[in-house]
Amino acid sequence: MAHSPAIAMPKGRGAYRVLVQRKKLVLLALAVVLVLSVIADLGLGPARYSMREVVMALMGSPEVTEQVSVVIWDIRMPVALMAVVVGAALSAAGAQMQTILNNPLASPFTLGISAAASFGASVALVFGVGFLPWAIDYIVSINALLMAMAAALFIHFMSQKRGVTVETIVLLGITLVFTFNALLALVQYLASEQALSAVVFWTMGSLTRATWPKLAITTAVVVISLPLFMRRAWALTALRLGDDKAASFGVNVRWVRLETMMVISLLAAVPVAFVGTIGFIGLVGPHIARMLVGEDQRYFLPASVLSGAAILSLTSVISKSIVPGTIFPIGIITALVGVPFLFSLIMSTRRRAW
Amino acid sequence: MVTTLQLNEVGVRYGKQEVLSGVTTPVLKGGEVTAVIGPNAAGKSSLFRRIAGLLDGPGSIRIDDVALRPGPSPVCYMPQDTSVNTVLTVYESVLLARKQGAPRKVTDEDLQEVDRVLFSLRIEPIAFKGLNELSGGQRQLVSLAQVLVREPKILLLDEPTSALDLHRQVEVLALIRSLARDRGICVVLAIHDLNQVLRVADRVMVIDAGTMVSCGPVETVITPTLLQTIYRVDGRIERCSRLCPHVIIDGPLEAA
Numbered sequence: 001m002a003h004s005p006a007i008a009m010p011k012g013r014g015a016y017r018v019l020v021q022r023k024k025l026v027l028l029a030l031a032v033v034l035v036l037s038v039i040a041d042l043g044l045g046p047a048r049y050s051m052r053e054v055v056m057a058l059m060g061s062p063e064v065t066e067q068v069s070v071v072i073w074d075i076r077m078p079v080a081l082m083a084v085v086v087g088a089a090l091s092a093a094g095a096q097m098q099t100i101l102n103n104p105l106a107s108p109f110t111l112g113i114s115a116a117a118s119f120g121a122s123v124a125l126v127f128g129v130g131f132l133p134w135a136i137d138y139i140v141s142i143n144a145l146l147m148a149m150a151a152a153l154f155i156h157f158m159s160q161k162r163g164v165t166v167e168t169i170v171l172l173g174i175t176l177v178f179t180f181n182a183l184l185a186l187v188q189y190l191a192s193e194q195a196l197s198a199v200v201f202w203t204m205g206s207l208t209r210a211t212w213p214k215l216a217i218t219t220a221v222v223v224i225s226l227p228l229f230m231r232r233a234w235a236l237t238a239l240r241l242g243d244d245k246a247a248s249f250g251v252n253v254r255w256v257r258l259e260t261m262m263v264i265s266l267l268a269a270v271p272v273a274f275v276g277t278i279g280f281i282g283l284v285g286p287h288i289a290r291m292l293v294g295e296d297q298r299y300f301l302p303a304s305v306l307s308g309a310a311i312l313s314l315t316s317v318i319s320k321s322i323v324p325g326t327i328f329p330i331g332i333i334t335a336l337v338g339v340p341f342l343f344s345l346i347m348s349t350r351r352r353a354w
Numbered sequence: 355m356v357t358t359l360q361l362n363e364v365g366v367r368y369g370k371q372e373v374l375s376g377v378t379t380p381v382l383k384g385g386e387v388t389a390v391i392g393p394n395a396a397g398k399s400s401l402f403r404r405i406a407g408l409l410d411g412p413g414s415i416r417i418d419d420v421a422l423r424p425g426p427s428p429v430c431y432m433p434q435d436t437s438v439n440t441v442l443t444v445y446e447s448v449l450l451a452r453k454q455g456a457p458r459k460v461t462d463e464d465l466q467e468v469d470r471v472l473f474s475l476r477i478e479p480i481a482f483k484g485l486n487e488l489s490g491g492q493r494q495l496v497s498l499a500q501v502l503v504r505e506p507k508i509l510l511l512d513e514p515t516s517a518l519d520l521h522r523q524v525e526v527l528a529l530i531r532s533l534a535r536d537r538g539i540c541v542v543l544a545i546h547d548l549n550q551v552l553r554v555a556d557r558v559m560v561i562d563a564g565t566m567v568s569c570g571p572v573e574t575v576i577t578p579t580l581l582q583t584i585y586r587v588d589g590r591i592e593r594c595s596r597l598c599p600h601v602i603i604d605g606p607l608e609a610a
């Protein structure tokens with residue numbers, strides 16, 4: 001029994017446990033970055049507060065003035081937290097889209113779901129403005145949501161057809177982007193000047209639209225969706241080995257795809273409905289997560305959520321820092337900052353994701 | 355109880371097109387290895403996918419004398435090799451195969467079983483390599499680990515040795531042979547090398563142009579006539595100095 005399996009075995013198990021510990025540490029590090037970023041975000045604005053002041057205000061310390069407390073809690077907090085949940089939602093949506101469509105290019109933005117939501121919202125902004133002014137926030141959001149879901153369903157059902165490849169789905173997504181952009185342009189063409197500026201500003205994406213109720217709804221969507229994904233973690237990871245293999249492991253591939261797609265459309269649409277189109281988070285977040293922890297969904301999904309949240313929060317910090325006193329629409333910054341960041345990661349990493 | 359698998363008039367349809375029909379087998383028992391042979395595109399993979407429950411079609415598949423129903427199945431199927439581009443290590447991919455349909459939490463027993471399977475295939479040195487860094491042969495061994503770790507009762511292997519070097523082929527087939535015997539697994543494998551079939555299989559099933567041509571003990575099925583009619587080659591079956599039968603190919607059949 002000199003070469004008995006018992007001697008070699010602990011190596012594999014032990015090494016695996018070390019790997020898992022390392023992944024958990026990465027998640028912890030991402031969480032720390034996120035918390036620091038949120039604190040920085042709260043301190044920045046027309047009036048700048050130090051980190052110490054922010055933390056004291058958060059803890060309800062009597063040392064900070066009421067003015068500081070009001071600014072941080074009532075004005076900046078919803079915006080800062082909105083960055084976190086929107087980043088988390090878009091990144092989770094992108095991660096699962098890349099998983100179920102088996103495509104690194106998939107994201108709510110590249111597959112036309114964001115464009116569909118923009119179109120839905122613009123219809124409400126342009127034609128709905130006069131009718132129900134008291135509910136305008138929600139008409140815009142509901143329209144955006146419905147269009148996003150329709151687009152997601154369309155992509156899902158097309159991807160189920162026989163002979164449809166991953167490339168076809170990406171092409172299909174691109175056609176959706178063009179279609180909805182054209183429709184959006186049409187609506188803008190027909191819009192009054194006032195409505196037009198609302199639409200243009202809306203499509204830029206801005207977190208300053210955040211309010212507590214919107215934040216609550218978005219948070220609820222994220223909180224409900226993530227456990228649904230986690231429950232399917234093993235099945236979703238198996239999809240990455242190919243449909244045949246997943247099915248041979250007993251995964252109901254069709255059903256898992258449909259269920260996941262529905263949750264994705266909710267996750268992708270709600271943030272877009274509330275804060276406008278914010279691109280690239282859905283693409284960048286999952287890629288960073290994949291490079292850091294790989295594609296075991298038990299770690300990949302939390303890592304995507306945390307990195308998406310951290311990136312959007314950091315972007316919010318940057319959008320306030322470029323010109324002190326001015327807040328740039330965050331949708332502009334995400335692409336400008338996110339892309340070079342992703343690019344440098346892709347070029348520097350040895351562990352190439354795709 | 356010995357596991358059994360029996361096919362009765364099994365077929366496969368893609369839409370209206372019938373790609374396979376009328377496959378009826380005797381009772382295949384646990385412990386036996388059945389080789390499925392036949393030309394390319396004869397319908398072997400379709401048959402496997404049908405038995406694994408991935409395709410619909412007429413006929414009945416009975417496992418342990420109970421008709422196969424949709425849903426979780428005791429059949430483990432290893433599809434033909436496909437390259438994947440995913441950031442998972444070999445270890446993770448084998449573990450996830452084991453965790454499908456099982457409780458979410460990873461137990462010590464799961465990890466032990468993964469270790470055991472990796473060791474039996476001698477791939478523990480690549481356990482922490484990425485799936486996308488493997489050679490074709492290594493991928494095939496990992497695929498095999500993924501089905502073995504599920505502790506199958508019925509094992510369908512679609513060309514499990516097509517990318518392996520000679521040493522690995524012999525080794526893997528010997529492993530399959532001994533797993534079948536020791537654990538009472540009913541193994542059905544598609545394979546092209548007829549000499550390997552003669553070495554490893556108890557029974558051979560011949561599929562050609564979407565139908566089952568014959569099914570029976572290896573030496574009665576693999577004959578010069580089979581070589582001529584199915585593969586269109588001239589050949590002989592002769593015993594070597596150790597009296598093992600070997601297929602010797604003389605050349606392609608001349609067109610009449």
